[in-house]
Amino acid sequence: MRTLSILFLLAPIASLAQSGPFAAGLYPVLEKAGCRNCHNDNGVASATRLHFPETDADPSKIEAFGKSLVVLVDREHPDQSLLLRKPTNRIPHTGGLRIKPGTPEETKLLDWIATLTKLSGSELTAALNYREQEDVSATAPINEPELHRLTNSQYNHTIRDLLADQSAPADQFPPEDFLNGFKNQTEGQALSPILIDAYSGAAERLSRTAFHNFESRGGDSHGLIPCKASVPCRTQFVREFGKKAFRRPLTATEQKRYEALMATETDFLKGAQLVVETMLQSPNFLFWMYSTPDPKLEPYAAASRLSYTLWDTMPDAELIQAAEAGALATKQGIEKVARGMLNRPHAHEALDEFTSQWLRFDRLTTASKDRRKYPLYTRETARAMTDEARAFISDLVWNGRDFMTAFTADYGYVSPELASIYAVPAPAKEIERTPFPKGSERSGLLGQGLFLALTAKPDETSPTARGLFVREQFLCQHVPDPPPGVNTNLPPLSADNPQTNRERMSAHATNPTCAGCHKLMDPIGFGFEKFDSVGARRDKLTLEFREPGEGEKGVVKTVSVDLDTNGNIAGIPDSKFTSPADMGPILAKSSQCQECIVKQYFRYSAGRREGPADLPLIRQALQRFQASQFQFKELILAITAMEGTSNVASNYKSR
Numbered sequence: 001m002r003t004l005s006i007l008f009l010l011a012p013i014a015s016l017a018q019s020g021p022f023a024a025g026l027y028p029v030l031e032k033a034g035c036r037n038c039h040n041d042n043g044v045a046s047a048t049r050l051h052f053p054e055t056d057a058d059p060s061k062i063e064a065f066g067k068s069l070v071v072l073v074d075r076e077h078p079d080q081s082l083l084l085r086k087p088t089n090r091i092p093h094t095g096g097l098r099i100k101p102g103t104p105e106e107t108k109l110l111d112w113i114a115t116l117t118k119l120s121g122s123e124l125t126a127a128l129n130y131r132e133q134e135d136v137s138a139t140a141p142i143n144e145p146e147l148h149r150l151t152n153s154q155y156n157h158t159i160r161d162l163l164a165d166q167s168a169p170a171d172q173f174p175p176e177d178f179l180n181g182f183k184n185q186t187e188g189q190a191l192s193p194i195l196i197d198a199y200s201g202a203a204e205r206l207s208r209t210a211f212h213n214f215e216s217r218g219g220d221s222h223g224l225i226p227c228k229a230s231v232p233c234r235t236q237f238v239r240e241f242g243k244k245a246f247r248r249p250l251t252a253t254e255q256k257r258y259e260a261l262m263a264t265e266t267d268f269l270k271g272a273q274l275v276v277e278t279m280l281q282s283p284n285f286l287f288w289m290y291s292t293p294d295p296k297l298e299p300y301a302a303a304s305r306l307s308y309t310l311w312d313t314m315p316d317a318e319l320i321q322a323a324e325a326g327a328l329a330t331k332q333g334i335e336k337v338a339r340g341m342l343n344r345p346h347a348h349e350a351l352d353e354f355t356s357q358w359l360r361f362d363r364l365t366t367a368s369k370d371r372r373k374y375p376l377y378t379r380e381t382a383r384a385m386t387d388e389a390r391a392f393i394s395d396l397v398w399n400g401r402d403f404m405t406a407f408t409a410d411y412g413y414v415s416p417e418l419a420s421i422y423a424v425p426a427p428a429k430e431i432e433r434t435p436f437p438k439g440s441e442r443s444g445l446l447g448q449g450l451f452l453a454l455t456a457k458p459d460e461t462s463p464t465a466r467g468l469f470v471r472e473q474f475l476c477q478h479v480p481d482p483p484p485g486v487n488t489n490l491p492p493l494s495a496d497n498p499q500t501n502r503e504r505m506s507a508h509a510t511n512p513t514c515a516g517c518h519k520l521m522d523p524i525g526f527g528f529e530k531f532d533s534v535g536a537r538r539d540k541l542t543l544e545f546r547e548p549g550e551g552e553k554g555v556v557k558t559v560s561v562d563l564d565t566n567g568n569i570a571g572i573p574d575s576k577f578t579s580p581a582d583m584g585p586i587l588a589k590s591s592q593c594q595e596c597i598v599k600q601y602f603r604y605s606a607g608r609r610e611g612p613a614d615l616p617l618i619r620q621a622l623q624r625f626q627a628s629q630f631q632f633k634e635l636i637l638a639i640t641a642m643e644g645t646s647n648v649a650s651n652y653k654s655r
Ligand code: HEC
Pocket: 030, 033, 034, 035, 036, 037, 038, 039, 044, 045, 047, 048, 049, 050, 072, 082, 083, 084, 086, 087, 092, 093, 094, 095, 096, 098, 099, 516, 517
């Protein structure tokens, strides 16, 4: 086994410069109080006027942010300022009491408010225009190619298309972490020693298999060897295979090096096998080019970007030829090619990959449910639930339906396993579009098994987890983790005092330490309480108690309690609801939810979280998505084409 040195991308070292009066005064107080957790672009307070800059913002930006707080100051009556009254909870603040009255922290807050009341002239104008400038100043062009590592799924698809090998070797690779909601985020793509080992093991095996059956296939039915397998064919083999594997022509040096490597074996096939094994471990294979400042390579980067985004696999010969002919040189060109690519079967695979990550299929497939309570729930049920979500989203996208009906549709894709959970007749086919029963109150994804079951515990629901999922997946708002030391077990139940989840969680709403976060999640989840841990409808909550001392087989006392399903989505006006069917239209119509769909696709497509410099792109894509009556294909095209040519945005790296 030969391992080539793998490229490591080093982060630039941030330079420390002198700090100004805000950084020396109030700023650390606010950081310590955790304001940033909610008051950022993706936080639950994203819609307020308080937005923290990046944690590594330079000192001048931090000072500018400090001055921008002037919008939260009442210059006539400083003690009435929101900047004072909100964090001290003198007026109700969703974030709760963050700065205690009478403490040195409050003094620093008052001092800074006093400073802000004195701002005037151009300094005041600049402070009031802070948000506008922020969009532009965050742009930090970099002069390097942007590389993305093959995800496990892309690795499998690439091997399939490069070597005609269907063995899906990456299924054995270490599992990938979710970051920003997806598995393909570049900031999570560091190479671990285990992964490097996995790559070299796979390279050895794949190259062996590629040539092993050579004779029995009548001499290379995979088109790996373009000429008669003999010494003169070496040059052509290296050139053609290399171009496919690296998705660009080899440089003269690379060509020479791989030919020399091949010549170390006298047997042509053994030499070819060695070249394949070595190339499969090269960073040029393992990382694809997303963008590059080199104009000669740009067409190839564009081809890779399109094919890995839209097809989840390497570019085919036709796409490379189109790129070489200049078809991807303009936004219009990219869009035209991309539109054609969406009509090919690989586009469906790529969308399925997006769906499975966005809706966190992994969390259902690894979840377990209480056997005693749900004897009919098996692995096949979980699979039926993910199949349903995949078929549902796929139909919305490829049949040109309004994508926001993902939250309102009155039908599901039902298989025999799901029919009993939904209380509908079992379908004739394996999986069939089926209307939900009247009065079931199910509504698109919100009423389908996947969401209801993956956000529940083995034997009971979790309104917190359901609310959190809606916040993060559908509204793109991040709720910070519970503070250390918080007991996240609900109070135990007893037969004398049977309680609903709402009752058990009442402390979350009344204790101000908990309410700041839990008011954002629990009331969403309460509206789903008529759906149990596997997504079946229940009209009351049935609690089973075992008499003490009777052991496993003890007599079960069953208590039924009424459910109060009043819920609301804090932060969205008029958002009271009592069922998924009630909530669906609220989400579908909310611009936050619509924008979140755009952001989710952006994150998946760009391999990173959006930064301030991407906001114009996101806004334009949202407009086009809305104008097309929510055609997801239009959203894909808008993002793919704009990203391709907007160097500023694609070169901006958020951390
Ligand atoms: C747990 C989340 C959370 C935390 C932490 C938090 N806030 Fe808030 N804050 C919110 C939400 C949500 C709103 C909007 C609703 C409201 O006013 O309650 C808000 C509103 C505000 C507003 C009014 C902004 C406007 O545009 O009117 C100010 C000022 C504010 N917060 C200051 C702070 C400060 C200062 C801190 C830290 C000391 C802080 N917040 C911490 C969630 C939070």
